[in-house]
Amino acid sequence: MTAETKKEQIDALRRDGFVIVRGLVPAQECAWVRERAQAQLNAAEAPLEREADLQYPGAPASSSAPGGRTVRRLLDAYGRDPAFAAFATSADVSGWMTTYFGEQVLLSRTHHNCMMTKHPQYGSLTGWHRDARYWSFARDDLVSAWFALGDETASNGGLWLIPGSHRPDFAPHAFDDAKFFRDDLPENQALIRHAVSPTLAAGDVIFFHCNTLHAAGRNLSEQVKFSLVFTYHGVGNAPRPGTRSASRPEIPV
Numbered sequence: 001m002t003a004e005t006k007k008e009q010i011d012a013l014r015r016d017g018f019v020i021v022r023g024l025v026p027a028q029e030c031a032w033v034r035e036r037a038q039a040q041l042n043a044a045e046a047p048l049e050r051e052a053d054l055q056y057p058g059a060p061a062s063s064s065a066p067g068g069r070t071v072r073r074l075l076d077a078y079g080r081d082p083a084f085a086a087f088a089t090s091a092d093v094s095g096w097m098t099t100y101f102g103e104q105v106l107l108s109r110t111h112h113n114c115m116m117t118k119h120p121q122y123g124s125l126t127g128w129h130r131d132a133r134y135w136s137f138a139r140d141d142l143v144s145a146w147f148a149l150g151d152e153t154a155s156n157g158g159l160w161l162i163p164g165s166h167r168p169d170f171a172p173h174a175f176d177d178a179k180f181f182r183d184d185l186p187e188n189q190a191l192i193r194h195a196v197s198p199t200l201a202a203g204d205v206i207f208f209h210c211n212t213l214h215a216a217g218r219n220l221s222e223q224v225k226f227s228l229v230f231t232y233h234g235v236g237n238a239p240r241p242g243t244r245s246a247s248r249p250e251i252p253v
Contacts, residue, residue: 001092001096006095006096006099007099009021009096009207010096010099010100013100013143013207013208013209015164016163016164017161017162017163017164017165017166017167017208017209017211017212018161018163018206018207018208018209018212018214019206019207019208020198020200020204020205020206021096021204021205021206021207022201022203022204023201023203023204024092024093024147024203024204024205025087025090025092025147025202025203025205026203027201027202027203029087029203030147030148030149030150030202030203031149031202032083033083033084033087033149033228034149034150034202034226036081036083036084037074037084037115037117037149037226037228038224038226040074040080040081040115041071041074041117041224044069044071045074045080047074047075047076047080048071048072048073048074048075049071049072049073049075049114050063050068050069050070050071050072051067051068051070051071051072051119051122051123051124052065052068052069052070053072054072054124056124056125056126056127057124057125057127066122067121067122070119070122070123071117071119072116072117072123072124073114073115073116073117074114074115074117075113075114076109076113076114077113077114077115077228077229077230078107078109078113078230078251079109084115084228087147087228087230088107088113088145088228088230088251088253089107089251089253093145093205093230093253094253096207097143097145097232097253100143100207101141101143101232101233101234101237102234103234103235103236104234104235104252105232105233105234105235105252105253106232106233106234106235106250106251106252106253107230107231107232107250107251107252107253108142108230108231108232108233108239108245108248108250109248109249109250109251110239110244110245110246110247110248111131111135111142111231111245112131112144112229112230112231113229113230113231114228114229115226115227115228115229116225116226116227116228116229117224117225117226118156118157118216118219118224118225118227119219119224120219120220120221120222120223120224123157123218123219124218125215125216125217125218126215126216127180127181127183127215128162128180128181128183128188128192128213128214128215129179129180129181129213129214129215130165130166130179130181130210130211130212130213131144131210131211131231132210132211133175133179134179134244135210135239135245136239136240136243136244136245136246137233137237137238137239137240137245138236138237138238138240139237140210140211141209141210141233141234141237142209142210142231142232142233142237143207143208143209143210143231143232143233144207144208144210144229144230144231144232145205145206145207145229145230145231145232146159146205146206146207146208146227146228146229147203147205147227147228147229148200148201148202148203148204148205148206148227149202149226149227149228150201150202150223150225150226151199151200151201151202152198152199152200152204152225152227153197153199153200154197154217155220155221156219156220156221156223156225157216157217157218157219157220157225158197158198158199158200158216158217158225159197159198159206159214159215159216160195160196160197160214160215160216160217161195161196161197161198161206161208161212161213161214162191162192162194162195162196162212162213162214163194163196164194165191165211165212165213166209166210166211166212166213167211173185174187174188181213191213195215210231232253
């Protein structure tokens with residue numbers, strides 16, 4: 001990747017709140033990591049989070065209900081498998097993030113740091129939200145990397161994002177009590193109409209800002225969708241002491 005290309009990508013992220021980098025990771029590496037994730041999913045290898053834990057729309061009502069053991073995330077991706085950690089700290093990702101932040105970059109082990117699994121039938125909806133709603137840092141300036149390990153589309157639960165939605169300073173009433181962006185308000189609906197759902201192939205990466213509004217639908221395919229997700233920030237943007245964001249040591253990349 002040339003310096004000029006990287007600058008164009010970062011300019012797009014600053015403008016739109018997200019950018020897609022095609023083919024950043026070789027497809028064969030994605031296939032290997034997906035196989036490892038499938039094995040860990042089959043073994044229900046802890047730590048993990050189940051759909052029933054969150055109770056998002058479409059999730060099983062309880063762990064004892066049909067589909068109640070469906071896994072939503074394999075947690076602590078960095079710590080659970082060296083192959084996952086290699087994605088998070090690759091030279092391409094490190095160089096990209098260092099250029100964006102202009103300083104030493106840290107990987108959060110508290111936020112994201114997971115293998116997202118979107119299952120057919122019992123995989124739930126994720127409403128419109130900003131990730132910064134539950135993060136506590138000096139500034140809302142963090143970037144997440146979403147690694148597609150296979151095809152991602154609107155029909156198998158791929159991401160939806162609203163271009164430019166990281167910039168507005170929304171009034172509190174734009175969000176509900178759980179800090180999801182309300183889709184019943186006309187002014188919010190006008191913004192949501194501009195949402196896009198990029199089609200991704202294995203090895204494509206979406207870099208998106210922590211204030212970019214995004215959502216995800218149900219997986220209508222017959223296969224589990226795997227996505228590896230990590231979050232980064234500059235060393236000068238420290239997590240606030242005593243908060244969950246500061247609860248685990250971070251990783252220099």
